[in-house]
Amino acid sequence: MTINVTPNLSDAEIEAVIPPGDIRRISGHIGAEIANIRLSGDLPEPVIRALYALLLKHKVLFFRDQTHLDDATHEAFGARFGAPVAHPTQGSLKGSASILDLDTRRSGAREAGQAGGARADQWHTDVTFVEAYPKISILRALVVPEFGGDTVWANTVAAYERLPAPLKLLADNLWAVHSNAYDYAAVRPHATEEERREFEKTFTRTVYETEHPVVRVLETGERTLLLGNFAQRFVGVSRADSARLFQLFQDHITAQEVTVRWRWRAGDVALWDNRATQHYAVNDYGDQHRVVRRVTIEGDVPTAIDGRRSVTLSRVDKAPAIAAE
Ligand SMILES: O=C(O)CCC(=O)C(=O)O
Numbered sequence: 569m570t571i572n573v574t575p576n577l578s579d580a581e582i583e584a585v586i587p588p589g590d591i592r593r594i595s596g597h598i599g600a601e602i603a604n605i606r607l608s609g610d611l612p613e614p615v616i617r618a619l620y621a622l623l624l625k626h627k628v629l630f631f632r633d634q635t636h637l638d639d640a641t642h643e644a645f646g647a648r649f650g651a652p653v654a655h656p657t658q659g660s661l662k663g664s665a666s667i668l669d670l671d672t673r674r675s676g677a678r679e680a681g682q683a684g685g686a687r688a689d690q691w692h693t694d695v696t697f698v699e700a701y702p703k704i705s706i707l708r709a710l711v712v713p714e715f716g717g718d719t720v721w722a723n724t725v726a727a728y729e730r731l732p733a734p735l736k737l738l739a740d741n742l743w744a745v746h747s748n749a750y751d752y753a754a755v756r757p758h759a760t761e762e763e764r765r766e767f768e769k770t771f772t773r774t775v776y777e778t779e780h781p782v783v784r785v786l787e788t789g790e791r792t793l794l795l796g797n798f799a800q801r802f803v804g805v806s807r808a809d810s811a812r813l814f815q816l817f818q819d820h821i822t823a824q825e826v827t828v829r830w831r832w833r834a835g836d837v838a839l840w841d842n843r844a845t846q847h848y849a850v851n852d853y854g855d856q857h858r859v860v861r862r863v864t865i866e867g868d869v870p871t872a873i874d875g876r877r878s879v880t881l882s883r884v885d886k887a888p889a890i891a892a893e
């Protein structure tokens with residue numbers, strides 16, 4: 569059952585279900601580990617509400633030792649926060665509604681896929697190339713390398729708040745075009761021809777272009793910077809200037825001070841507010857095996873400061889052309 573979320577529970581209301589001693593903040597602006605909880609689709613509603621309130625506050629929540637979860641119960645837990653949605657082009661793991669399998673050993677997975685596929689080593693917010701991109705992502709670690717393979721999240725609300733006033737004004741007035749058809753060759757110069765074809769066949773099977781405000785107003789009233797690696801250019805700005813502006817804002821978003829880095833153990837779960845964060849999977853584990861699986865929860869169409877909403881510019885299906893090759 570999906571909850572009718574009440575965003576602003578008081579601290580006392582949260583404490584009534586999740587004691588403060590079970591909440592361990594990890595860094596100054598983002599991330600908290602929640603202890604003594606067994607995730608499932610059957611958690612009482614007050615617990616789900618408290619988790620959601622904590623998510624709005626900390627942007628990413630971590631849970632250790634959830635080895636009891638399988639794909640079905642992972643998804644059932646996610647469904648308590650809204651409807652699970654499949655990736656628009658990559659589909660989902662067999663037998664599940666929404667699970668994205670990121671396995672470094674799955675054939676074709678090495679370089680294809682979302683933001684670099686099984687190795688998502690680009691700063692991004694999930695699936696921003698569609699209008700109503702997911703509001704929540706929930707990642708479960710199945711196989712963790714002996715060393716390396718951490719994930720880093722950045723708080724895009726804190727990044728906005730820390731901008732000097734003139735840069736806030738600039739961001740407030742910008743819109744960006746996001747697409748899944750980014751320049752794969754530029755991002756992955758060492759990719760083989762096969763990998764490039766795999767990328768085209770799966771990830772960009774349908775090409776989306778969506779215009780989003782760079783500053784999105786959240787249900788909490790907070791303003792968040794909406795960029796990441798699917799952002800291609802700013803509306804009304806040349807490609808060259810877009811590249812410089814993008815770098816300027818991304819550098820603020822990924823400043824160490826607004827990030828948290830998680831060292832995975834098998835059975836860990838990370839739950840993030842995909843509207844208020846970007847993330848990056850550190851690609852430093854060589855050929856070691858790594859498997860993580862993700863459930864994404866339906867989001868809504870972003871609203872800008874002036875009330876305008878994001879719009880889909882185009883959605884072009886390439887599948888028939890590729891199938892005919
Ligand atoms: O592999 C990871 O740690 C993160 C992958 C990713 O970007 C995602 O699950 O959305």
Ligand SMILES: [Fe+2]
Pocket residue numbers: 682683688692693694847
């Ligand atoms: Fe991601």
